[in-house]
Amino acid sequence: MGDREQPTDRVFLVTGATGRVGTEAVSLLARDARRPEVRIATRDIDGPWVGLMKRFAPQRVRPVRLDVDDADGPEAALDGVTDLIVVPPLMPDMEGWHARVAEAARAGGCTHIVKVSVTGARAADSDPPPGAIPTQHFLGEEALRASGVPTTAIRPTIFAQHFTGVPALYQPGADRFFLPTGDAPVAFLDCRDIALMALAVLWSPPQARERHAGQSYELTGPHGIRARDVAEILSAVAGRPITHVDGRDTYRAHAADAGLPEGPLRVYAEAAEGHFGGVETDAFEAVTARRPRTFAEFAADHAAVFASRSTG
Numbered sequence: 001m002g003d004r005e006q007p008t009d010r011v012f013l014v015t016g017a018t019g020r021v022g023t024e025a026v027s028l029l030a031r032d033a034r035r036p037e038v039r040i041a042t043r044d045i046d047g048p049w050v051g052l053m054k055r056f057a058p059q060r061v062r063p064v065r066l067d068v069d070d071a072d073g074p075e076a077a078l079d080g081v082t083d084l085i086v087v088p089p090l091m092p093d094m095e096g097w098h099a100r101v102a103e104a105a106r107a108g109g110c111t112h113i114v115k116v117s118v119t120g121a122r123a124a125d126s127d128p129p130p131g132a133i134p135t136q137h138f139l140g141e142e143a144l145r146a147s148g149v150p151t152t153a154i155r156p157t158i159f160a161q162h163f164t165g166v167p168a169l170y171q172p173g174a175d176r177f178f179l180p181t182g183d184a185p186v187a188f189l190d191c192r193d194i195a196l197m198a199l200a201v202l203w204s205p206p207q208a209r210e211r212h213a214g215q216s217y218e219l220t221g222p223h224g225i226r227a228r229d230v231a232e233i234l235s236a237v238a239g240r241p242i243t244h245v246d247g248r249d250t251y252r253a254h255a256a257d258a259g260l261p262e263g264p265l266r267v268y269a270e271a272a273e274g275h276f277g278g279v280e281t282d283a284f285e286a287v288t289a290r291r292p293r294t295f296a297e298f299a300a301d302h303a304a305v306f307a308s309r310s311t312g
């Protein structure tokens, strides 16, 4: 039997902590045998989800207030933080906000930042030019790198969790999913692997961590899969046919009829053009010594979402 790990004095802070990636990062940190302090940055420190997350490790998980729209800066939240994971909401001034966060992190004693960016983030004058979201994320990356705090960017592709969190795409228990990606492959990525990658970078031994400073890592799932493959996988998990409904207009009409927000329809349109089919897992495998989860593993782990409601 191995020795029990000594508690670390490192202090982690996760922005976007109540979101899909952030929750996974907090969950990993809460279970970590090194028992770090975990600050969960949120606009509502008394919210029910925050209350739930505190229960992950009541002695060590601490909510701190952070609203990117507030005039109050992030200084108080970041004071004493050694390891920072930035999962930002999209905001008009990504560059300015990231610069303020980096400055507060530096002043607070932070030794490394991992930023969750987006696939294809690059400068606006690149050829071909990036879309609006990758451009904004790249400005955020650059602001962090310019601060002098060692920074690593992770650039994930489309999350598999769209199937559990975008109701216009899929609603729990439904027999159909609406995904206007035609026959194009998409290398869906599980959010749990983004959190795993971020933490693997931060917990790397010092020399390896130094090598991650200034790096940007593209990250996708292990296979590009087509919507018809998704239908097969979901049907197998649910034990009944779950069919694919294609077409942008159909998706839009379905969302409108059901009174659902459209979700990231533009991203699906780009996917239909083949922009999210490539596979890039080398960095993930090198840093974590694992391969990212397949879509089939994601579906199996969320089987309850795909089970028929009528069977209770």
Ligand SMILES: NC(=O)c1ccc[n+]([C@@H]2O[C@H](COP(=O)([O-])OP(=O)(O)OC[C@H]3O[C@@H](n4cnc5c(N)ncnc54)[C@H](OP(=O)(O)O)[C@@H]3O)[C@@H](O)[C@H]2O)c1
Binding pocket: 015, 016, 017, 018, 019, 020, 021, 022, 041, 042, 043, 044, 066, 067, 068, 069, 087, 088, 089, 090, 116, 117, 118, 119, 133, 155, 156, 157, 158, 159
């Ligand atoms: N969806 C994708 O497929 C995809 C792919 C690649 C990259 N990304 C990037 O991933 C990030 C989103 O990650 P996610 O899906 O994990 O997030 P999410 O589930 O959408 O959660 C958003 C988080 O942002 C926080 N937030 C919202 N408004 C805020 C504000 N004004 N101030 C401070 N915090 C605020 C919320 O925290 P509170 O409500 O607790 O304050 C929440 O935890 C974005 O940067 C996106 O561009 C997404």
